[in-house]
Amino acid sequence: MIKVENLSFSFPQKELYNNVSFTLEEAQHCAFIGTSGSGKSTLIDILMDPERYLFDGKLEIDPDCTIGYVSQFSELDDTKETTVFEYIGERFVKVQKEIEAICIEMETSSDIEPLLEKYQLALDAFDAMGGDDYESIIHKQLNLANLMKRRDNKVSDLSGGEFKLVQVMKEMLNHPDLLIMDEPDVFLDFENLNALKKLINAHKGMLLVVTHNRYLLNHCFNKIIHLENMEIQEFDGRYIEYNFSLLQTKIEMQELAVAEQEEIERNENTINNLRVIATYNSDAARGRALKARVTFQERLIARRIKAPFVAIKQPNIRFDIDNEMDDTVVVNVNNYSVAYDELLLDKVSFEIKSTDKVAIIGSNGTGKTTLLRDIFNNKHDAIEINADVKVAYLSQLQGEMLNDSNTILEEFIDAGFKTYDEIRSYLSNYGFEGEIVNQKIQSLSGGEKNTLQLAKVSASKANVLLLDEPTSHLDTYTQLALEKAVEQFKGAILMISHDFYSVVNGMDYVLIIEDKTIRKMSMRKFRQMIYASHFDKDYLETEQKKKSVEMKIELALKDTNFELAKGLVDELEELIKLL
Template identity: 40%
Template sequence: MIKFTDVSFGFPQKDLYNEICFEIVAGDHAALIGSNGTGKSTLIDMIIHTDEYLYDGKIEKDEAVRIGYIPQFVKHETEDISAFDFLAKPFVELQQKSEAICAEMENAEDMDEVYGRYQKVLDEMDAIDAYNYDSNIRKELAIAGMTALEDTSVKKISGGEFKLLAIIKSMLLKPQLLIMDEPDVFLDFENIIGLSKLINNYEGTIIAISHNRLLLSQCFNKILHLENMELQEFPGTFAEYNQAMLETKVQMAEQATKDAEWIAVQEKLIEKIRAEATYIDNPAKGRQLKARVSYLERLQARQCKNPFIENHGYDFTFPEVERPEDFDPENAPVVISVKDYALSFDRELLKNVSFDIKAGEKVAIVGANGTGKSSMLKDIYESMKSDADRIGYYTQIFDDDPEQLSGGERNIKQLRALCESDAEILFLDEPSSHLDTYAQIALEKAIKEYKGTVLMVTHDFYTVANCADRILLLENGTVREQSGRAYRKSIYKKYFESDIFEAERIRVEREVRINALLRDGKWKEAKNVL
């Protein structure tokens, strides 16, 4: 279907790929992962618009393959039609086109030409199962958990809900290859669950850029890891790939230790030969010294790092906040107080919302798309920002970007700015969006270690489960409070048969522990942790 062989490409300001190779075959559900700014979005654009790029190497693409594409940002439909009619529109248009051509046949002078067009439309309809679009639409809405929106105008649904509708629409058109660029961005938790079910039920081939750990753990059977201009293809799940990388890292550390010991032996031998050559004028000694030096250089060159298992350098540390030695979290002062808050746009979203947040608390605002989470967070920040030296605000909305950074790189830039501030209270609006998994883990570590107060909006279940002491759940126009533990248990009971958070926690802790042991040169102990 798609095959890259020794493909190299870059822009004037940055090289992206160095002789990368991979293949996508029918049935693959491939996740494209890698650090922020490595060129993942450019790679999928090369697959779609191959002829627009000048590259070295070879790209083979079956031109008969129908490709569907879902970008990071989907333009919201402005026509006042129901969600069902929005999904049905391309099928209805095809049927109308078929009927119009049939009408032409009654008076056609060139019947062969008209029949050719008619047959082409019939082939299109067969390819997308257009005759059964009604039941297919309802089936996909049910899989995604969106049946209740069937008759709702698309103008009235949230941006996240509309993005999931756009994904359903693309899947209904049955492209043989569906390409998605961070399809989870800005989806609420329930819609991410719906997306995971849609991906797992999709019979075609998928390439998806994703940093979402829930999707990565549940949905894909092939991993394409782009890092440091190279690409590694792994036929298996994300968990299997992660385990393989840890094993490789430990093996390399073991080999590096043995290489270092052997190199030390060779260095001593070279010094001995060099000393002998200084006192003895013997051409054979000179040739022996040259050969040994050349051999040593080859050994040292072999010690280069694997581009896929290097440490990625994310180390966020939020500002130091002074607390008295007798600080008691239970009796800490209230630093954020909301009383009878209300929010309306074209309709009333929230009313009579009240809550307090104590110093040092980590509180997550969660809820469905369109319930007013980000707006409420911004309003609270605006009401307090006169005390700007104490407060930091992270926004998911970007100004113009003269540096042409990726979404993840822009987010990291914002986080580093917060780390350099003096903030004692942090307002974070979707802080893990666009971040690669290594950056997400570093962010969660920074939030947990921060002694200040955090109020954040997030749809990332792992961030909530790892960091939140308390949950503010926005539903039915008001706020319901839960402990972090109670919220986590309710999510498991509703959506999962096993404790996926615990599995992810164990995976991350094992990886962190192995990395720490390897930094201390303890590869034998690291081997026992695998």
């Protein structure tokens, strides 16, 4: 249905694509992945409205192909008085009313022929969308997303996560040939995320979904399109299988790279020997031999394997601190309550010690962000912060901690850096290199903005980190780098997250919000709770074995023990089949 051939496009300050090609075909559920700022959202814009962009190459879209769209930035319209059912069924209801209006007009009209034609067209449109069954179709979708209880509620009364699901349902029920969704999972709690998974897997049409969510990636897609370093790679299969193929390629390429490096070093020794001889023997033949060797060396270096999809530069995130503290309470919350239109949290009490890493878990709209912001501001009577604590805050509302009108350089001058050279050196660890540091923050992608927030948090050298949805918009490589930084951090972390992997891989325990209060839960019980609800009973054990084998492969590659790595890959393949 859609074919892209040798497409190239750039902005004045950045080249995005260099002769990229891919196809989208009927019934494919395609995940669109790549590092933050690589141009995924722009490519979606080109697919949806190619006339707006001057690009090289060819874009073929079937003339009858209809495209639906769910944006990553879905703002709830508080003025909408329509119910959830009416909102989802808006298109059905519109055609139904049109049919009724034509019938009324036919009762009094003397010229019935054009009305009959109009009536038949409206009936055909109604039948094409399953109009006779539209009520049961909507009910089926609401039940699938566990939102039947919200059927008659006003759209304006929904939480942000519920509204995102309702938007997805509405677009799916419009039956476009291709439905594009740009990070539909951002800020969804785990229950809503699971509902989104069910909606995606039940959808019969073609999907193109930008996502970095590892839960969705592992459970929802049969094709991967990977955009990296201006190139695209297609893979027909699951994300877990795609990662496995990348690992196989990485082992092969590293083995070749080691052999190439050995050849380069041998040739360098020969060149050095010829140069030594040339200092006391000016024979022309020896000079030609030296020149030939140097030329050969240049070719060896030039042909070194380039790997845009396996040699992805992962940011080097580190949370260093100026003041490590002994095992003492750093945050004490005692009888904390908060309410807006209704009571959200009532008489909540807990304490965080100096090296605790804690996740706050709860449904959308239960007061998690308000609590974290109150701890950061430290003006609430129920919250006490240790005098030796320095707090850093990452906000899910990026404009709270970043000034959109600043360039990246200006933002870090404001943060206390002394020189532009110091900033450039520091930000290179986070993937911001070259001219991008002169860009306005407002022009960056959501993932780039969150990576900048992480860089500011790190630069603060605080000993207590308050992180509100830090993985939102982050590509999977930055998520893994963040997990590593969290693991190595010597201070305390209080993190709101709906990302299951970040919680179980980095936190010591969780604080769960239920019935307007908070209770502490061990990581073991949290894992059991999530897996009991959403996974087969053997899934956790198999996934843990998979992670263990992957770590062994990583160590084998560090030791350049390629035979061991290849043997472990066979073991990994068997585990992936079970998942």
